[in-house]
Amino acid sequence: TQVLAKSGPLAGKKLVISAGGTREPVDPVRYVGNRSSGKMGYALAEEAVRRGASVRLVSGVTDRPVSFGVDIKYTETALEMFAALREAVKGADALIMTAAVADYRPEKPAVDKIKKGAEGLDLHLVANPDILASLQGDFIKVGFAAESRDLMINAVKKMTDKNLDIIAANDISQPDSTFGSDTTRLTLFFKNGRVEELPLLKKQEAAARLLDEISGLL
Ligand code: CTP
Ligand code: CA
Numbered sequence: 001t002q003v004l005a006k007s008g009p010l011a012g013k014k015l016v017i018s019a020g021g022t023r024e025p026v027d028p029v030r031y032v033g034n035r036s037s038g039k040m041g042y043a044l045a046e047e048a049v050r051r052g053a054s055v056r057l058v059s060g061v062t063d064r065p066v067s068f069g070v071d072i073k074y075t076e077t078a079l080e081m082f083a084a085l086r087e088a089v090k091g092a093d094a095l096i097m098t099a100a101v102a103d104y105r106p107e108k109p110a111v112d113k114i115k116k117g118a119e120g121l122d123l124h125l126v127a128n129p130d131i132l133a134s135l136q137g138d139f140i141k142v143g144f145a146a147e148s149r150d151l152m153i154n155a156v157k158k159m160t161d162k163n164l165d166i167i168a169a170n171d172i173s174q175p176d177s178t179f180g181s182d183t184t185r186l187t188l189f190f191k192n193g194r195v196e197e198l199p200l201l202k203k204q205e206a207a208a209r210l211l212d213e214i215s216g217l218l
């Protein structure tokens with residue numbers, strides 16, 4: 001519920017942000033997951049609220065505390081995140097997808113806990129839907145890409161394939177841009193061909209820079 005009238009450069013704007021990683025169940029106690037910390041998405045949500053936006057954060061798994069003023073919906077699997085985002089983007093002005101979505105999930109999670117004893121265990125995975133590519137509408141779309149090589153080629157291809165306005169690419173071969181870090185070095189690629197190389201920044205500062213750019217498109 002909205003109690004206070006909001007002011008600031010993003011007042012009246014509705015931003016949808018995803019953060020954290022997804023967990024794909026193997027059995028009732030185990031999952032396939034990833035190292036996403038959620039820090040970038042939460043930093044964006046907090047900064048957007050500071051600027052007066054109304055923010056819906058669809059959060060995967062993270063250990064971040066709740067952020068004041070952010071409307072958070074928690075999800076676990078990629079399919080749950082997809083369903084939550086499909087609802088959330090209705091009427092949104094922008095979607096910023098920082099979540100680390102599992103590309104694959106176990107085809108059929110075991111109903112009972114898997115017992116040991118066999119020589120080995122094959123886990124068959126099937127592809128998850130591409131959430132960002134699938135969500136289309138009258139809103140600005142911003143994606144993230146973590147690349148270990150060919151940053152520009154890979155990032156620009158993702159921007160085109162997913163029909164994005166901006167992609168924020170992160171070179172994870174650099175020691176200061178590892179998962180869980182409080183800092184990040186982002187290169188922003190824009191649909192019109194512009195490239196903006198940001199210096200090494202605290203995620204809070206990188207969030208502010210990215211929101212400056214998004215504001216310019218709204
Ligand atoms: N993404 C998504 N749904 C997926 C996979 C990715 O919405 N099933 C989003 C991510 O949140 C991110 C962007 O797409 O904003 C790029 O994700 P990334 O994993 O870098 O790219 P992929 O398209 O999955 O390609 P690959 O992992 O093969 O590099
Ligand atoms: Ca991926």
